[in-house]
Amino acid sequence: MKAENVFARSRLLPLFVWIFGLLLVWEGASWLLLHVLETPLAQSKLPYVHEVVATLWKYGGTLIKEGAATFGNAGVGFLIGAVSGVALAVLMSLSRIIERLAFPYAIASQMIPILGLAPIIYGIVRDEQISRIIIAGYITFFPVSLNMLRGLRSVEPSALELMHSYAAKPWAVYWKLRFPAALPGLFSGLKIAAPLAVTGAILVELMGAQHGIGVIMLRNLYYGPSHTYMFWSTVIVGALLGIASYGLMSLAERLAAPWQPEFRPKGGSR
Amino acid sequence: MPSNSAAELASASQDGSAAPAAGDRQTPGVKRKPLAAPGRQDRRVPKLSGSGLLLPLLAGVLFLALWELQVFHKLFDLKKYQLPLPSAIAEAMRDNFSLLLSYTGYTLTEAVLGMLAGSACGFLVALCATAWPRWGGGSLTLVAALNAVPIVALAPIMNLWFGDGIGSRVAIVTATTMAAMAINAYKGMAAVDPLALDLMHSYAASKRAVFRYLRIQNSLPYVFTALKINATASMIGAIVGEFFFSSRGLGYLLSNSIKVAKMPLGWSCIVLAAIAGVIFYLAVERLEKLFIKWHPSERA
Numbered sequence: 204m205k206a207e208n209v210f211a212r213s214r215l216l217p218l219f220v221w222i223f224g225l226l227l228v229w230e231g232a233s234w235l236l237l238h239v240l241e242t243p244l245a246q247s248k249l250p251y252v253h254e255v256v257a258t259l260w261k262y263g264g265t266l267i268k269e270g271a272a273t274f275g276n277a278g279v280g281f282l283i284g285a286v287s288g289v290a291l292a293v294l295m296s297l298s299r300i301i302e303r304l305a306f307p308y309a310i311a312s313q314m315i316p317i318l319g320l321a322p323i324i325y326g327i328v329r330d331e332q333i334s335r336i337i338i339a340g341y342i343t344f345f346p347v348s349l350n351m352l353r354g355l356r357s358v359e360p361s362a363l364e365l366m367h368s369y370a371a372k373p374w375a376v377y378w379k380l381r382f383p384a385a386l387p388g389l390f391s392g393l394k395i396a397a398p399l400a401v402t403g404a405i406l407v408e409l410m411g412a413q414h415g416i417g418v419i420m421l422r423n424l425y426y427g428p429s430h431t432y433m434f435w436s437t438v439i440v441g442a443l444l445g446i447a448s449y450g451l452m453s454l455a456e457r458l459a460a461p462w463q464p465e466f467r468p469k470g471g472s473r
Numbered sequence: 474m475p476s477n478s479a480a481e482l483a484s485a486s487q488d489g490s491a492a493p494a495a496g497d498r499q500t501p502g503v504k505r506k507p508l509a510a511p512g513r514q515d516r517r518v519p520k521l522s523g524s525g526l527l528l529p530l531l532a533g534v535l536f537l538a539l540w541e542l543q544v545f546h547k548l549f550d551l552k553k554y555q556l557p558l559p560s561a562i563a564e565a566m567r568d569n570f571s572l573l574l575s576y577t578g579y580t581l582t583e584a585v586l587g588m589l590a591g592s593a594c595g596f597l598v599a600l601c602a603t604a605w606p607r608w609g610g611g612s613l614t615l616v617a618a619l620n621a622v623p624i625v626a627l628a629p630i631m632n633l634w635f636g637d638g639i640g641s642r643v644a645i646v647t648a649t650t651m652a653a654m655a656i657n658a659y660k661g662m663a664a665v666d667p668l669a670l671d672l673m674h675s676y677a678a679s680k681r682a683v684f685r686y687l688r689i690q691n692s693l694p695y696v697f698t699a700l701k702i703n704a705t706a707s708m709i710g711a712i713v714g715e716f717f718f719s720s721r722g723l724g725y726l727l728s729n730s731i732k733v734a735k736m737p738l739g740w741s742c743i744v745l746a747a748i749a750g751v752i753f754y755l756a757v758e759r760l761e762k763l764f765i766k767w768h769p770s771e772r773a
Contacts, residue, residue, distance in 0.1 A: 217608050217610060218610075220608075220611065222611075244633065247633055248633050300528070304528055306529075307526070307529045308529060308533075311751065314705055314751045316712050316746050316747070318709045318712070319712045319727060319742070319743055319746050322728050322739070326555065326731045326736065326739070327551065327556055398620070402623035405625045406625050406713065406716075409717070420626070438629070441623050442621070442622040445622050446621040
């Protein structure tokens with residue numbers, strides 16, 4: 204039995220069927236709630252898909268603008284966090300002392316609900332832009348550094364021996380061997396961190412910012428049923444931002460490290 | 474002899490967990506501990522030996538001392554009401570101990586319930602995806618997409634559906650913990666040793682028997698990896714869910730304390746959330762030790 208690659212061609216048709224089917228069920232359930240069960244606040248609970256799409260279309264400009272504010276800040280924080288995460292990983296792989304110092308804390312931070320820090324940071328900084336960047340960066344930092352470190356360590360011993368037998372300089376070993384080997388690990392870290400960075404940015408906005416998708420989400424929620432389609436549109440934009448950030452990282456991975464098994468047409472015998 | 478055993482290929486999964494160490498040559502059939510899922514190191518808690526823990530402990534103490542001596546306040550030009558001193562945080566914890574404890578229990582309950590529900594759903598999705606690869610695969614992708622949806626966007630919707638009670642937070646946590654389990658369990662079920670699969674076929678084993686005796690067993694280490702990820706994720710989900718429409722719990726107290734500028738209380742919520750998260754995580758790890766004793770990775 205071959206488990207094919209999810210992204211292979213044969214998988215695309217079922218996926219579309221799934222998505223389409225879900226939308227149909229959604230629309231049907233929405234109608235059911237509204238007309239058959241007559242639940243209070245039916246449209247707030249599950250609005251008509253076509254109404255939401257129409258709202259998305261109508262207020263597209265606003266949504267894109269606010270979404271861009273969120274995405275931009277999250278992106279800047281993400282980049283800063285990723286770069287410092289990579290730097291720490293390289294330092295940890297170079298020096299035992301730094302590793303002994305930083306590694307337990309990196310591990311512990313994995314067990315701690317980091318997102319809970321968002322209101323605290325906002326309370327300290329009191330500037331939405333900066334606190335969005337800080338949170339996004341902080342969330343990105345640890346997964347990237349841990350995965351990168353694992354990648355740097357995943358070098359084949361025989362390849363290392365070969366480099367030594369050529370009397371390669373340490374920087375050459377890093378540049379030609381360790382960094383390429385670490386790319387898959389790095390990207391797995393980036394792929395986890397990207398949606399989290401977006402989440403963190405939106406969370407900061409809900410704490411009382413002026414701009415961003417989170418702000419209009421909250422505003423429309425407070426207006427109640429009259430703005431329900433707009434509220435759902437903001438939710439969908441938020442979801443799309445998260446998915447887009449993940450997609451971007453997957454795309455970058457394909458370009459930067461295309462030799463991995465999961466990109467092979469047959470996907471190996473997973 | 475191919476050097477890539479199924480277990481290795483599995484760890485290079487579609488959701489991008491790190492590629493395996495290609496240097497790990499091993500005979501097929503000898504399984505290695507699956508690489509931890511994305512974002513997780515193969516985290517065995519560092520050995521509690523003196524030398525291994527002394528240095529980070531010293532660093533931590535130094536950090537706290539600098540904080541207490543207001544070095545950070547001078548560096549970043551902060552006021553005490555923005556960043557409270559550790560002594561103030563400890564005091565706030567002492568003063569509100571019983572309240573904090575009951576809220577921690579409440580939040581932890583939400584997290585555990587949601588995690589169990591979410592992990593069960595995720596496992597079911599993985600079962601379907603393995604049993605019917607063509608049509609189940611799409612569901613896996615959808616679940617992965619759900620994972621990329623910000624929790625914050627889910628929170629208000631779940632609140633509309635399930636009211637202000639514990640239900641809405643459990644639902645949020647369920648939604649956030651499904652994906653990790655689905656993807657990991659799927660990896661574990663797909664990455665069975667081909668030789669074992671051939672053996673099952675030669676016995677004319679039914680699909681059900683293959684699942685029962687081979688795939689489920691094989692997926693256990695992966696399932697526990699997912700559970701460990703979910704332990705953290707569920708705490709985050711519960712706390713973030715409480716930020717908005719709640720009248721109890723650590724997340725509620727945290728956001729509320731900050732609104733009324735009771736910073737030390739807010740920080741003590743963070744401290745407790747961290748402690749609860751670590752305890753939850755370690756509990757899952759102990760369970761793992763109990764359940765997969767037979768696994769090579771658990772042998773000394």
